Amino acid sequence: MDKVRKADLVGLFAHLRDVFTEQREALITLDGRLGDSDLGITMNKGFNAAHGAVEANAADDLGKTLNGAGLAFAKAAPSTMGTLTGTGLMRGGKALLGRESLGTGEFALFWRAFRDGVAERGKAKLGDKTVLDVLDPIAATLEAAAREEASLSAALELAAQAAATALDATKAMKAQHGKAAVYQDGSIGVPDAGGTVAHLMIDAMRAFVTR
Amino acid sequence: MDKVRKADLVGLFAHLRDVFTEQREALITLDGRLGDSDLGITMNKGFNAAHGAVEANAADDLGKTLNGAGLAFAKAAPSTMGTLTGTGLMRGGKALLGRESLGTGEFALFWRAFRDGVAERGKAKLGDKTVLDVLDPIAATLEAAAREEASLSAALELAAQAAATALDATKAMKAQHGKAAVYQDGSIGVPDAGGTVAHLMIDAMRAFVTR
Amino acid sequence: MKKFLNKAEDFVDEMLDGIYAAHPDKLRFVADDRRCLVTARPVSGKVGLVTGGGSGHLPLFLGYVGTGLLDGAAVGGVFQSPSADQAFEVTRAADQGAGVLYIYGNYTGDILTFDMAAEMADAEGIRVLSLVGNDDVASSPAGEEHKRRGVAGILFIYKAAGAAAAEGMNLDEVLRVAEKARANTRTMGVALSSCIVPEVGRATFSIGESDMEIGMGIHGEPGIRRGPLRPADEVVDEMLGPILGELSLAKGDSVAVLMNGLGGTPQEELYILYRRVAGVLAERGVSVRKTYVGEFATSMEMAGFSISIMRLDDELARLVAAQADSPFFAQHQG
């Protein structure tokens, strides 16, 4: 797939929904280590709602559809990652208003806006062991790939790899935000739960495009 | 001892106090079977207070001293048997106002008034498995002994025996009052706790007089 | 035993010290005995209302001493009656020239205490009448109401009698109101776990990890049925059965409802339970004029709750709705 067209959006979100249905228990367990065990439920509910919204508004402008998916996500899954992911989707959608399909350049725009939206809303700094530590290299990698005019599948491969590396790097960090922050040094060694979600998202996009 | 004189009263109450100090744990255990395990504490506190009152008012009229002992008992040991024993002592004391010593006749008066006071206050009927089932034969036996002009020690021997028999008979009864009443048929087979106290009291008097 | 206390034997007296320290403008004690608790705002000429009983049931009993409520409470040890002379001292302070009504629960120790106190008061020329709460339908069958325990429903008697006295009714009228409140009130309780008496130091009874006991008393007296905990709606239905039956509530009737937590049950659950009560009453066409949801008569840390319902006529509805104020129970008009 060289581009994700408007008509493919429902399929992409169906895939995201499936991935997060499958990862439900794993994310519950992971969030249980430094948090309140709800992350699997949050993401499962959120992507169900997002998929539903995309399906319902498939005829809309692509950017508007993504924006609506974000709103639906935030409504369905209140909580830190629910609100952040919803915000990210909404901002990503806004950045794509008027586009007809998503190539490498559009993916870069989407993830940049997603990342910035999360940064603005969550006020975390890089290195604080949050989802931002994984979002940031995703956006940067896609922007570089766009500058080099890489194919969409090549770009997403690189971004997914960068996300995996960044996620691994969160293990060494000490949590500063949210429920994990109370663990202080105890949080070292465990990968960030929100970062894991970001990695799963970009990897799901990669799989959808390359399959 | 053919009579309990005014001067003997402190000794009698010291003996009662010692008996109920000694019986503390046994009464706790017994009350625990059908009640709230406080009877041993109640009686121990009550007779401590009664002894103290008798000591403090040793110069008073004998009946008044006993009455005061009852009041002190009720104050120190609120609860069913605390109030009933206090009432009994007060009524017994009232019945002896003006007396200088206690022979068989006076003991009969004392226990009759004690029994009637408990009956009036507690409103139990004979056979309801209460202290009244033991108090009643004590009073009746002493009255019969007084009519027959029995010696004090003989009278108290008879009364203590009658109490023991009556106490044994409470085993077959079904509790109708107080905390034991909720056990219904489950109360059958266990001697009444209040009745046990009445038996201990008359037996302590017997021992004091005959030793 | 995990309790915040210093010495178990000081439990009640230190609790009372805390209460007087927290509410010096509303509560005080007489006879130099902190267990003789009275309102700091007596009303001259008003009928005095006095209660009492064992500790361990806060806000029962002393929590209902206040404006539009009661005038004094004799405070016993944990689950122990106060003494007759304590009840008498409270009576003396509560008498404002119009006589005193005793309202307390149907427990032998308390009956003896208040009967004896009434005699002592009588000897001093204070007129005393008594009313014994017996709202717990689980504790004896119909026809033997005089044997039933008094539990949370006594709040309705306090409230009605308290408002009646505040309105200026005389002693006989206040008794009439209290009797009407009693006659129209029924309670059922259920327990999930035991309380611990501080001086005993261990659970009063044991109960299976997933069992409930319907009809258990507030000191752990045996109930009428023990079995697996059922969904909230089913528990409510089982408990409402006898209450609605005995009150023979019909379409158009008005009631007040008290959902009472026994101490260890979160308020969230009380509201889940009340949802069902409201649904059942609505279905029957019974209108709820006043609802109380919270802890009103507890058994320390016992998990469980009770439902009390009082059928209302216009007079009771007015009295229940009247203003009241104590450190534990505040109600504005409306």
Next chain:
Amino acid sequence: MKKFLNKAEDFVDEMLDGIYAAHPDKLRFVADDRRCLVTARPVSGKVGLVTGGGSGHLPLFLGYVGTGLLDGAAVGGVFQSPSADQAFEVTRAADQGAGVLYIYGNYTGDILTFDMAAEMADAEGIRVLSLVGNDDVASSPAGEEHKRRGVAGILFIYKAAGAAAAEGMNLDEVLRVAEKARANTRTMGVALSSCIVPEVGRATFSIGESDMEIGMGIHGEPGIRRGPLRPADEVVDEMLGPILGELSLAKGDSVAVLMNGLGGTPQEELYILYRRVAGVLAERGVSVRKTYVGEFATSMEMAGFSISIMRLDDELARLVAAQADSPFFAQHQG
């Protein structure tokens, strides 16, 4: 898990149904969503006060919606934030033309929710300011106050801001009052047992049969010291240390004190604990102008308590003493 409920996933919604059924004259909801709770008695022209947060803390948060208090609360799942659009709908209803102040606890999920709601409100031309409660001294050291959790002490902010808004102050003034209340309030908590989240079905944490954890959060966040339960007076002394230190209370100062049960601790024990608090403050020459003892911010069935102290100036003393009325919190003047 022994809870009175039907299905765990219906816990919050059925609780809310019960609350609306019990208090139809005082509370209602907007946007066709029962989790958007608002007062049934809005006051035109008054600054709107809005709160919100996870369920499982009754009477927090919604219990403080009422006269002289707050105007609305967005209700989340158990220990879960409400959504931004829920907070926004509540904001819309709470705005009576004078703008809205958000007052909520310092939890990431809630911050995100209310920040996003504020943006949405801004887009509709509603002026919104925010204040984040962070009274828990155990949750971060001095100097890092912005990281501290908000716990029971938020009641003092609600009370002061609620009274200020009721007096007719404008949005900036109400914020000033709320900030003053926050700056002068500190809380410490201790837990003896865990709560159980209904959908999880087992204890959030385990703790030894005779242990306590000082500084534990109301969701079971780790505290600062776990050790054997000590006598009540010693526990109080350990908790008062940091509070009194940070407020640097001196002879002649006035305070309000909140003794808050976390859910499973009997009121008797809270008064035993308060006795010591009162003793320590009296010894320091600090006068207690207002005392609250009971359950004000819970963690379902968790056993434990917290102490909150607010230092008062004349304005805060007046605002704390003002009338207030909600189904969960009623206070007459005096």
